[in-house]
Amino acid sequence: MSSGPLISIVLPAKDQAPFIDDALVSLRQQFQDPTALQVIVVDDGSSDGTGELAAAHARFLPHLSVLRNETPTGLASARNQGLAHATADVLGFMDGDDWLARGHLQQCLSELRRLDVDFVRTDHVQVKGGHRVLVRAPQARRSVVLDPRESILPEHTSTMVDYPFAWAGLFQRRLVDRGLLEFPPGLFTAEDRPWIWRLFLQATSYAMIEAPGIMYRRGVSTSLTQIYDERQLDFARSYLMAFEVLEADPEAGRFWPKMARQFLAVAAHHRTRREGMDATVKERQTALIRSVLERIPRAVLAAEFKRLDHRRRALLGPVLPNGVRKGKVAA
Template sequence: MSPTAQRISVIIPAKDQAPFIRDALASLERQVDDLRRLEVLVVDDGSSDGTGDLAARFHDRLPGLKIIRNETPRGLATARNQGLDASTGLHLAFLDGDDWLAPGHLASCSAGLEKLDVDFVRTDHVRVTGGNRTLHRAPQARRNVALDPRGSILPATESTMVDYPYAWAGMFHRRVAERGLLRFPDGLHTAEDRAWIWRLHLHCDSYAVTNAPGVMYRRGIASSLTQIFDARQLDFVPAYLLAFDVLRDDAQAERFWPKMIRQFLAISAHHLSRRGSMSHETGAELQRLIRNGLAVLPAAELAKAFRAMDKRRAAALRPLLPTAHTPETTSMRSSA
């Protein structure tokens, strides 16, 4: 189906979100003046708590609501892809089932896309932990102006837009989806947005950060994968292997490897710090996967990034460095 002019499609993957899905959908009623502009695609990913039934109660309130049901869970990445495939809007946005939007957020993003004529816009978000709300800004100071996505990848030593991978923090023009740049790696439960954000910044032509009202990002939920220590957390390694492939094929790969490697080292060290909360088997698999990931990185750049790490994180990662990639070995080879 051809994209409907000025229609906004909102894709909501939701697995067992019964306590929150009503908040998410109710917030969509206050997004645009004419709700016929809004297409809402809830992907009920094998929920066992009636999430899909609760969402269906909004049919009268959101005329563009569609429910896509997976009998068994297929993962966050695949659920988002299902929503993309079923969408018809000219402008595309993601919203997680436990989050919600400030009034007018989608209208503001859509207006920014049109006015600036960019491939995508990014926005700030508000982290909600219990009764506390904290504004987190997208790491790009220039606002409401068209920018080159590649120009926002570096420097390697500072937080940049590829460190802000949240799919729900922005809106995308249909042409980005038509180029295949919005799809997520099927089957991943976490870190599905890592290769995704790199692909956007390497292959899109333009973007902007706009001062939209905001996404309310709920934190500290017991059912959230950020709070769970099972094997699903290990998906960050295959996710980064895909990101390595995205960068490896780029003509400017050498320029951006330091940033990519610093990211992988930082997130690997973070997960290693949580190993005590994992089962023995999961912890061992975490170490194996990280070791395999480190082994495929450019040796000189890996050694340089490792030397720049703080002592605590470096100590956690040192046993997993392949011998041929250790800073000491690399230095000896370079001086030979």
């Protein structure tokens, strides 16, 4: 038997009663020794008994704890709350409506130890109904030590900062000590954008490994990606926080085109969702996107807008700062 958990998994869950048993049963199948795993479920204001269902797994997971928030704090704050209770030297995240293939965490831990990197990243399997699709992370080099900063570029193709899923990998505790695993508190959506940028700008090493054992449900009605209220506007606040991370970097100019292009793509996506929003939320979305665009260096914004496809230019043209759409950039 182990003297303490090898991995701490933080699992925030709000109203996940239909799925939480699948998640926790899969965690019970990760190690032969059940004490190797600490599971911290953060019941974030559920009203459907999610916390009680999770607690019933304690006899199979000796290091299981359930933290209860009477009112929802949001995914970012719930993850931070769980991190504060994690005791293992290796940490990971999981969502309450996902599940893992048998032995997935054991495989990831072995690779993390073998390569001795700050963190490892994995592919995942997207599940929608009975249909499954393997989603590969945008890094072709596998099972070798890589520099995270060099995986941010090039700006015009998908890179590792476009794969922001916190649950797709494992992390050394030394990243917690450096403040690189904490999420921006209070965000209900897009909390992973400033998080992934800080991680890849400031961590020392990582590896992409062949371990596609995460089953990620899509199309769940309770997912915030399916909701069209004020919480969806957090993406704008999220990118302002990401901008602050980048602005503090000594090579900010090198990475601004990538950051700008990424925000333009995300903003265009949110513009396509306007039909599902009420008038007030639409107005706030427009104002917030415009305010974020104002923070991007004008020459960078003009260049990246020009490179967009016609559809995205049409969506974003009405919210651009004066002069950018026509290529008139102030000196």
